[in-house]
Amino acid sequence: MANLEYPKVRRAGRWFDVRRRKLGMWAYALNRITGIGLVVYLYLHLAVLSLLLRGPRSWDSFVSLARAPYFLALDVILLAGILIHGLNGLRVTLTGFDVGVKAQKALFGVLMLVAVVALGAAALMIFGG
Amino acid sequence: MENPFAQEPRASSSWLWQVITGVGLVLLLGLHFIANHFIAKGGLRDFADVVAYLRSPIILVLEVLFLVVVATHAMLGMRALLLDFGLSERAERRLSQALTAVGVLTVGYGLWLTWVIIH
Numbered sequence: 001m002a003n004l005e006y007p008k009v010r011r012a013g014r015w016f017d018v019r020r021r022k023l024g025m026w027a028y029a030l031n032r033i034t035g036i037g038l039v040v041y042l043y044l045h046l047a048v049l050s051l052l053l054r055g056p057r058s059w060d061s062f063v064s065l066a067r068a069p070y071f072l073a074l075d076v077i078l079l080a081g082i083l084i085h086g087l088n089g090l091r092v093t094l095t096g097f098d099v100g101v102k103a104q105k106a107l108f109g110v111l112m113l114v115a116v117v118a119l120g121a122a123a124l125m126i127f128g129g
Numbered sequence: 130m131e132n133p134f135a136q137e138p139r140a141s142s143s144w145l146w147q148v149i150t151g152v153g154l155v156l157l158l159g160l161h162f163i164a165n166h167f168i169a170k171g172g173l174r175d176f177a178d179v180v181a182y183l184r185s186p187i188i189l190v191l192e193v194l195f196l197v198v199v200a201t202h203a204m205l206g207m208r209a210l211l212l213d214f215g216l217s218e219r220a221e222r223r224l225s226q227a228l229t230a231v232g233v234l235t236v237g238y239g240l241w242l243t244w245v246i247i248h
Binding site: 032035036038039042043046049050052053055056059060063066067072075079082086089090093096125126 | 148152155199200203206238246
């Protein structure tokens with residue numbers, strides 16, 4: 001039974017293997033990987049927010065911990081995922097409506113550059129604030 | 130000339146909702162992130178500040194809307210990913226039902242959490 005299912009699983013996971021693939025497949029895989037990461041984060045976030053149910057002491061001690069530099073670095077990783085997924089999603093939306101289809105490669109490059117610049121600015125604000 | 134992005138699949142029936150919620154998220158997630166991590170002192174609100182924040186009617190509406198939109202977008206995204214397994218029509222229907230249930234539970238939990246916090 002497991003052997004019968006294997007090719008299906010392998011086929012479904014093909015997008016994950018970007019070796020020797022073109023830029024379009026990298027963009028597609030990047031969108032999915034960041035998407036999965038953000039879904040995992042959504043539930044982690046809801047779990048952390050449940051600390052609010054335990055009252056001020058639990059929440060405020062978590063806040064003190066979350067202001068530590070290593071925790072702020074996690075915020076930067078989260079923001080990177082949001083920017084990559086959001087801007088790449090914008091490209092997918094535009095091309096889905098037949099806008100800029102021929103310029104997709106350049107569009108992807110520009111949007112990822114915007115993501116890097118925005119992430120750099122946000123990181124300065126996060127660590128500077 | 131070969132399109133380097135040609136390997137990407139084309140739109141599915143749920144794609145439009147994915148786009149609508151995605152566009153909504155740009156605004157709502159942006160507001161959520163700025164309000165809770167950039168405006169808040171030290172990057173996070175303390176308990177009293179969270180309660181005061183959520184008691185603002187406008188903020189409450191925006192945060193609840195954000196919760197609904199993000200859960201919908203997440204479930205549609207997971208559905209698109211899982212459909213790659215080449216499911217039968219019946220399995221696809223079950224998957225949609227299961228993800229709808231997870232989405233409703235997620236929103237329900239978020240609403241309950243918000244209700245308890247502001248009361």
